Amino acid sequence: xxxxxxxxxxxxxxxxxxxxxxxxxxxxxxxxxxxxxxxxxxxxxxxxxxxxxxxxxxxxxxxxxxxxxxxxxxxxxxxxxxxxxxxxxxxxxxxxxxxxxxxxxxx
Numbered sequence: 001x002x003x004x005x006x007x008x009x010x011x012x013x014x015x016x017x018x019x020x021x022x023x024x025x026x027x028x029x030x031x032x033x034x035x036x037x038x039x040x041x042x043x044x045x046x047x048x049x050x051x052x053x054x055x056x057x058x059x060x061x062x063x064x065x066x067x068x069x070x071x072x073x074x075x076x077x078x079x080x081x082x083x084x085x086x087x088x089x090x091x092x093x094x095x096x097x098x099x100x101x102x103x104x105x106x107x
Contacts (some may be wrong), residue, residue, distance in 0.1 A: 044071065
């Protein structure tokens with residue numbers, strides 16, 4: 001009787017360990033796939049000069065065909081990427097500080 005209990009316990013333990021290992025492997029695979037996918041996302045910044053109403057109207061009436069947008073890019077080095085990330089983080093911080101100061105003045 002005791003021997004049967006030990007065999008059942010060992011079988012359950014082995015099965016539980018295998019299931020846990022499988023669940024962790026599947027979880028890790030999905031997590032790694034998301035991290036790799038997020039690293040491949042490119043961002044595009046589009047900037048334009050603010051136009052007056054008259055300039056907008058003149059621009060719209062002067063265009064008689066389809067409008068074309070040319071996008072060009074170059075591969076950046078790791079240092080350039082880090083510098084760009086720092087600049088973006090600084091800009092976000094400035095926007096947040098301005099929003100907080102407006103809220104403080106209004107509140």
